[in-house]
Amino acid sequence: MALDSYAIGIDLGTANTCVGVYLDGRVEIIPHEGRSSMPSYVAFTETGRLIGAAAKSQVGINPKNTVFDALRLIGRRYSDAEVQADMKHFPFQVLEKKGKPVISVEYRGNTRHLTPEEILSMILSRAKKDAEIYLGSTIMGAVITVPSYFNSSQRQAIRDAALISELPVLLLINGPTAACSDYVITRRFEGERNVLVADFGAGTFNVVLASFEEGILEVKSTASDLHLGGEDYDNRMVNHFVNEIKRKTKKDLTVNRRALRRLRTACEAAKCELSSRKQTQIEIDSLYDEFDFTSTITRAWFEELCQDLFRSHLDPVERVLRDAKMDKSSVHHVIVIGGSSRIPKLQTLLSYYWGGKELSKFLNPDETVARGAAIHAAIMSGYNSKSSNLDEFLLLDVAPFSLGIETAAGCMTPIIKRNSTIPIRKSVVVSTYEDNQTSFLVSAFEGERALTKYNIPLGEFSIQVSPAPRGVPQIEITFDCDRHDNKWVTAAERGTEKGKIYLRYFDRLSPEEIERMKVEARIYDAVDKAEAERVSARNALESHVYSVKRDVSSSDPRNASILRVATLADILLRWLDENQSAQASEYLLRLTGLREVAASITSESIDTDTTKVEAVERVQMPVQPIQAPPSQPLKKPPPSADTGADANSAPINVTFSAGNWQKTFKDST
């Protein structure tokens, strides 16, 4: 069934992004350069911008301008402990701008400061483009998954990123919830099923408990541990080895950042290997000062080292069960997703907790989140093919955090409790705490902490109240939270007009900024397109030159005209070598020239001199350079613009302008 426009599901991950689409009753994963997922990398170079696999593959030669892990920065403040900690590991530079982190990169010779929103918008627009090419039609919107611990600010920042990339967001859902949807829909269960999803992320551990019956997936509760994940195991190993080296060689590795990074990479690789093998080696040549580091580690040793970390995974599991008022025996399926779910000890730990229950594994654990998102995209876009049972499917999602207001002495008074099914509206009646108060300040916060200063501020406004002794005025405050993370607060004294605000996080991008970024995103795209055209023009010329050379080599070398073509081909080849970054028009000009010369020979005209000179002259007609992008503010002219050519300058560096081409051509014949 072909549609004009599709809705896609995007698993926007810290390391990898995976895209799925629901087609004819099943989900297909959209390939990115032949692979099922795209590295969440964006790179900036002298000539342009690379997104995905191409960006990741050149990270070694361009570490300062290759951006990854933007998801760790998005929606956070520069001063956040997480940002400060992450920055230490980033090879690219993170700066502060209006309290938010921005990434500084060199792009076409200019320094540019990009927000994490812009980086993610590039990844999203690449995902959209891959999908457009794969499906051969436009994309109407996307369901994007986010880590379940994301707060309003981070979720809003993802929406902003999508706005910049001009991809309408149909819905944001939590990754584990998407995986759960994929699981229950593809298995088509009968009767009530309680499903627990454990998402072992790189830095966090998230658990979702949901109940599924007759097409309705009701999220019961969620819980997270924000400092428990694969990286913590790596850190354990790194610390262990640092101490060991210190003990044995009296060297302090912590002062050598490069050595530390190499040790960390090796530990991470060893950890992954221990999931399938019982024992592995860590070998790092000349870790520092000619010291080669080797160590053999066993799975048992690793499990012992991280035992307490592994154990603490059970806390969030117990918390979701408690929050949902559910006994562990009533959980039918335990699903594990995420990278660290491959660690055998974690699997046995969970399995043991459920008395030896077998965990449900996916055939493709890396795709399941995108699959779930694609299913939701199909539902949200209203596209349901008859063969599917999506019509009957409904997700009842919950608010991931409590929403509340600040009351006396900076206390947080939750109004909408976390794990409440959304959409939801709830009211409370509060009163003043001073005599004759004339205005009342409503400050809204999000979070679970008892004091508002530890929670996230969402917005504030004040309303008029009529003077009265404290505790007398009745002020009704209503929180409203819809399916799309929009939140409103209304407040008013009973019987008066209401004040209403739409809650937006204080640090959000302004509409003007988003507009500007949108325009810049189009410029980046145009530059990329021009660059792609340039490269393809260059390739066309190069392959034509080689094919001419091949043809010529099989012909009579004594024929003068053939000799000339051969020489011309050689000249062009040399020119190509020296002008890797000429304009597309220059390549095309020479391509046409070569074609005409070659064509005149194949027609076997004997009077070669006249015809060819004519042809060559025609080739040298000045061609307007292709003015592809409206990108002047962004781009520096490439080093060999056609204006800089001069017949008198040194031939090796000179651009191949019309004049000296003819000259060289005649000289060499």
Next chain:
Amino acid sequence: MSTPPSEDPYKVLGVPKDATKDTIRSAHRKLVLQTHPDKVQVQDEAIRAQKQDEFQRVQQAYELLIDESRRQQYDETVKRDEMRRQVAEERARARRYDHVRSSPREF
């Protein structure tokens, strides 16, 4: 800070007072499929808002009735209120009767 529902949850879900969990579930299922914002494919904001309110009422009623202890508590409250109301009514009737008897001038 849970305020008791002003509406009869049984009425909202359209189930009898002695409904089983299964009945409640299927009633809930039917109603949320009609009212959840994901399923309401209309552009009209007013209709959407109205449906959303309806969804919330259904959801609240469902959450109350599916939780055995809350349901029991609710039933008892209703029963007690009902009894209080009856007692009050009887008293009021008695008082009216008193009043009638104590004002012979009406005759």
